[in-house]
Amino acid sequence: KGDVQDFGIQESLSELEQLADTAGLRVVGSTYQKLASPNPKTYIGSGKVSEIKSAIHALDVETVIFDDELSAGQLRNLEKVFGGDVRVCDRTALILDIFNQRAATHEASLQVSLAQMEYQLPRLTKMWTHLERQSGGKVKGMGEKQIEVDKRILRNQIGVLKKELESVRKHRKQYRNRRLSVPVPVVSLVGYTNAGKSTLLNQLSGADVLAEDKLFATLDPTTRRVQMENGKEFLLTDTVGFIQKLPTTLVAAFRATLEEISESSLLVHVVDISHPMAEQQINAVDKVLSELDVSSIPRLIVWNKVDKTSDPQKIRLQAEERDVVYISALSGDGLSEFCNAVNDKLKDSMVWVEALVP
Ligand code: GDP
Known part of the structure; x- marks a missing residue:
């Protein structure tokens, strides 16, 4: 359908496969159909419905996942046609399942x-x-x-x-206010899911935050204290990973968590530069950030997983041209350059804060 402008159909489907894998499902196949508009009853056309039905029987399929949100009627009609115990769900339900499995707090x-x-x-x-x-x-x-x-x-x-959420949030806010009263700058890691945010946090702070090659390994913001070589400190916060077509219900649900970002001194945008869709992922993250009213907070772009790229030398040159920091969070390469860049950016923002204080 139309809302995959940036991500091609194949890329969106392969991301859906990765999501299914993260949810613990084994993917046996995928297919798509180009229609002028979705069929109101079954989303796809009747020929495609029969084709999938045959595949369900041939491959003993238990679940069919659609990449777009389905209406109640479409879900019901499809389950009726596919029959038996076949479960039909959409990207939103799948993401909700994953979030449910992974919510840690x-x-x-x-x-x-x-x-x-x-x-x-x-x-x-x-x-x-x-x-x-x-x-x-x-x-x-x-x-x-x-x-x-x-x-x-x-x-x-x-x-x-x-x-209940309101009362939990009130509590967290009090805690956050206490934290903010300590004059240590807060640096927030943002980025597409799986970009390497948790790995970077672990490397810098020795914290044992879950880092896995799965989508959405991180759901809760985790804050750690990082000490730089010059003795200065900053608080580093890991946030929820972003993804294209993040269900609107979830964006709303996590808004409060994301709002913490707006209180930080610096945003570090971690990019998996080895990913074939890196540019589209950057755009997806920028889109969420632009909805959060954080344009006044300085940003530092970090290209991660340089070790995984086919031509690291070329990436280094490109990064230097664009004033981007390149690192390998996994091997630890470039981390002291990263800290220097954070320090420089914070210095800029501190001058700005001092200028405000009479
Ligand atoms: P997050 O979702 O952004 O928090 O990403 P994670 O920190 O969980 O990392 C996702 C996956 O990428 C994990 O399997 C990491 O081991 C891997 N990873 C992270 N940084 C690097 C890196 O610099 N190089 C390589 N090769 N893999 C990395």
Whole structure:
């Protein structure tokens, strides 16, 4: 569909495969179809539906994942056609599943549960209309009533969750205010998921933050103190990884977490320069940042995984031309240059802060 302007269809699908892998699924195949507009009933055309149905039987498929968000009706129709126990889901549901598996703090779990419920609310019809059909229409109307009851229960749960989140956030804010009262600059790592943010944080601080070759290894912001060779210190914060087509419910859910970024002295944008889609990933990150109102915060761009590129020398020259720092977070190459660059940028921003103080 149209909203993959930057990422090609193949790239978006291969990212979806990686997401499925992260969720613990084994991918047996993928396919796509070009349509002028999605089919309102089944998203794809009827020929494609039959083709997938045959593949489901031939390969004993348990789950079919669509790269775009499906409506409640489309989900229901597709599950009906595919039959049996085949589960149909979309990119959003898959990402929500992954976030659910990986939420490490109480706040992150609350945020994910809330996003999941908000995703479910308009899709609740499914189970009860199934029941109606099975009963041959005898319980007609019953289903609808039940949907209303379920929706009310879900809305209540959403309300309870929101209250709980509010109190957790208040707590965190107090903690953050205490932290901010200590005059140590806060540096936030931002970047596309899997760019190497956790690895960099680990290398610099000796912290043992989960770093894995999976999408979204990092969900919760983690802050560590880093001491530079000149004795100065800064706080380094790792944030949630960004991704294209991040479900809007999730962006909203994680807004509070992302807002911490707006209180930092410096943003370090970590880029996996060895990735074939590096440029598009940079754009995806810039897009989220532009929504966060952080344009006044100085930025430092870091090209990571230089060791993985086919021509590291060329990358180094390009980086020097563009005033970009190049590192290998994994091997530790370039880390002292990185710290010097952070120091320089912080010096600039400190001058700016001092200028404001009478
Ligand atoms: P995050 O999602 O941005 O926090 O990324 P991670 O720090 O979890 O790293 C993702 C994957 O990239 C892990 O498998 C890391 O070992 C790997 N990685 C990170 N930095 C480098 C690097 O400089 N070189 C290479 N070759 N791999 C790296």
